[in-house]
Amino acid sequence: MPVINRIAEFHADMTAWRRDIHAHPELAYQEHRTADLVAAKLAEWGIAVHRGLAGTGVVGVLQGQGSGTKAIGLRADMDALPMPEANAFDHASKNPGTMHACGHDGHTTMLLGAARYLAETRNFDGTVHFIFQPAEEGKGGGKKMIEDGLFTRFPCDRVFGMHNWPDLPAGRIAVHPGPVMAAADQFTITVHGHGAHAAMPHNGIDPVLVAAHVITAMQSIVSRNTDPFDSAVVSVTWVEAGTTYNVIPNEAKLHGTIRTVRPETRARMPERIARVAENVAAAFGATAALEHRPGYPPTVNAQAEAELAAQVAAKVVGSANVVWNPDPSMGAEDFGYMLEEKPGCYVWLGHGGGAPGCRLHNPHYDFNDDILTTGASYWATLAETLLPRSP
Incomplete structure (x- = not known):
């Protein structure tokens, strides 16, 4: 099963959202415009919107078809970095000294794409919580959302995250059955x-x-x-x-x-x-x-959830393009706080990089819009696989 056709049909919309977010980057706990955009899109698609966790956090709640009680959380981060952008394209940062140099604009967009598709189809039985988190870049927004009652108000049996990875070719997904980040x-x-x-x-x-x-x-x-x-x-x-x-x-x-x-x-x-x-x-x-x-804390995947994530990734990109158990990165991610609370898995999505300008936290970085449909399809397929409808 490759990229979902319906998601591919609105790739142009996703690209426009992503570039709009990239042009208007916001720092930790200041993601007001981004949160407004996310909340408006979710509401437009009939998804229940909850705001206020960690200040600018947004959680969308979508019920599938059937009476299933299982629930999963899908998380994307929204904040940018306090650094100037060196790009000259039209969607370069309009906020001096602030830049989406880590791809959080793409992460937010891919989760929005999955939310749109799942809201249209609801081909799952249970609940999907779309978690849009502020302040990942060193400010602990994930921890703050938990402290504000994330998993109490929005119970999740499992939680999943994703990060674009420039060292991995586009069309591949890396899954670790254990430590991912330090x-x-x-x-x-x-x-x-x-x-x-x-x-x-x-x-x-x-x-x-x-x-x-x-x-x-x-x-x-x-x-x-x-x-x-x-x-x-x-x-x-x-x-x-x-x-x-x-x-x-x-x-x-x-x-x-x-x-x-x-x-x-x-x-x-x-x-x-x-x-x-x-x-x-x-x-x-x-x-x-x-x-x-x-x-x-370290970001550590649960073995069972990692195996499930790998199976889902194989449905989207093919088993030959799933990279199993690569070396962990000594970078850090506050998704580790969520994995301390719930079993889950954090994957790397190939960005197709390698050139200096594609490196994370580089002033020339820009998200690869070609992988937006891949990431959104992974999210949607994960929800449909883990929350299957009864025959």
Whole structure:
């Protein structure tokens, strides 16, 4: 079963929606125009609309034919990134400093396309919850929707997500029977030394020098303290120290990210980082203190739901185009919060990229409109497969 014919018939409409959303990107918890567009479309198709979860979230509720009580959730994210767009086409961002560089415009559009088709046909028995989530880009909109009662007000037996994937050719879908994306935690290490004149360093304790040694020593946490078959990243990405060229400052700060897949590895990281920082600093006569800030949990698919998603993907793109169990990404996704609450599966939809301009979070990125019908067909087929009508 390839792309659904009816969905293919309104591909031009989907392209117009997608480009309109791309031209009007909105940041986390500010997706007012996008939410209005989504709500209006759902209402137009006779889908019950609920608003207000996580502020700008939208949930559409559609009952199928029959008396089935099973329900599934299909989730798309709506927010853009705080970055300028470098594209010059007509649908480039009209909001300076804000851009859909991760494809959330396409994610929203594909779920809308599935909603339109399912509202027309209702060839399923049960309930589909169309979850349009704000604030995925680092602001935890998924967690906020859950805290606001997402699964209490809209009970789901299973929940599913999708992300476009530029490294995967168009026409393919990747499914992981386990970890998909990593946890993303943050840290700040403050190194306290003793300020002095830069020409007389022996009169002080240089926290910049200490910080440099801490950065180097921290690389052993992954290379020498983590199972080589595990996946982990510790990156120092931002260093703060000093105010002028001829003064050794009193302190230096190191900021960075920790990416892990296994819960036990994630749990060990703060202690290991603190130990390295404190002991390296002590060797120089300085002190170091760690501030650890937990972020998104890992995105981990349930085995059974992953197998079902793969079967559905095969109906849409063919079994030869389903990529089973590829390596997980060390990127992060707050859909992980939803998978902590409900069994489900998060898939990667081939974007047909590879060129630099197609990479996620690139100022030249643009969603591939050719895959809109593929994604919408996957969503619709998933609903019809998991909520079948009685013969």
